[in-house]
Amino acid sequence: MLPTLPLSGLFIGQLAHLPGDGTPTGMYKQPVDEAWATVDGLRGDVQADRRFHGGPDKAIHHYPAEHYARLAAHAPQAAAALRAGVLGENLSTTGWDETCVCLGDCYQVGEALLQVTQPRKPCWKINARLEVERLSMFIAEHSLTGWYCAVRQPGRLWPGAPVTLVSRPADTLSLAQFNALQAEHRPDPARLRAVAAIDGLAADVAQRLRERAAWLDGLRAG
Incomplete structure (x- = not known):
C-alpha cells in the first residue's frame, strides 16, 4: 500500500491564452487555500476544450511535484517556470508517481474520495505554454504524465490535507x-x-x- 501524503498544492484556473496564436486554455492555474471537489471537477476551475479535458472521468488532474526537476533538467531554458501547477494540474504531491499509482486506485483527499481513471495524455499546449518544442513528447515517452481522477465522493480539499489510498482493484496495473x-x-x-x-x-x-x-x-x- 502507498504511504499517506500531505496535499502540497491545490490549483484552479480560469481561461487564458497561449503564447503565439492565442489559443484559449485552462492550463494557467493559481494556488488556492481550499476548493470543493464535485463530479465535474473543482468548483471554479475551467477547461477550454471539453472534448479533451474535464468531464466526470477527467474531473481532477493530479501531478507528482518531483517530476519538475527532471523536466527542468531536460529543458533548462524553461527551468524557472517548471514548478507545481504549471502543467495545469489541480493536485500536487511528492511521493507517489506513475510507477506506484494504479488504474482504479481510490484515495481520500481531505473530505473527497477520488478514483484514478487514466494517465494524462500530454498535448501540444504544454509545448506552447513553456515554449519548448517536443516537451509533451518527452513527458509521454518517460511516463511523467500524472493522472486523471473521477470524484466518487464530493468534498472539501485543502493544502496539507492527508492523501490516503483506501482501495485498489485486485487485477490492475500501474500507470507506468x-x-x-x-x-x-x-x-x-x-x-x-x-x-x-x-x-x-x-x-x-x-x-x-x-x-x-x-x-x-x-x-x-x-
Whole structure:
C-alpha cells in the first residue's frame, strides 16, 4: 500500500491564452487555500476544450511535484517556470508517481474520495505554454504524465490535507505499465481486454482498448 501524503498544492484556473496564436486554455492555474471537489471537477476551475479535458472521468488532474526537476533538467531554458501547477494540474504531491499509482486506485483527499481513471495524455499546449518544442513528447515517452481522477465522493480539499489510498482493484496495473502497454506496437489482445475490464478505468479508454484488441485479432486471423 502507498504511504499517506500531505496535499502540497491545490490549483484552479480560469481561461487564458497561449503564447503565439492565442489559443484559449485552462492550463494557467493559481494556488488556492481550499476548493470543493464535485463530479465535474473543482468548483471554479475551467477547461477550454471539453472534448479533451474535464468531464466526470477527467474531473481532477493530479501531478507528482518531483517530476519538475527532471523536466527542468531536460529543458533548462524553461527551468524557472517548471514548478507545481504549471502543467495545469489541480493536485500536487511528492511521493507517489506513475510507477506506484494504479488504474482504479481510490484515495481520500481531505473530505473527497477520488478514483484514478487514466494517465494524462500530454498535448501540444504544454509545448506552447513553456515554449519548448517536443516537451509533451518527452513527458509521454518517460511516463511523467500524472493522472486523471473521477470524484466518487464530493468534498472539501485543502493544502496539507492527508492523501490516503483506501482501495485498489485486485487485477490492475500501474500507470507506468499502462503507458508502456499502450506504446507497444502489437500488444496481446487478451491483455488489452483484461485491462479494459479494470474497475474505474475511463469508459472511453476501455472502449478504445477493446477496439484495438478486435483490430489485432483481425490481423491475426488474416
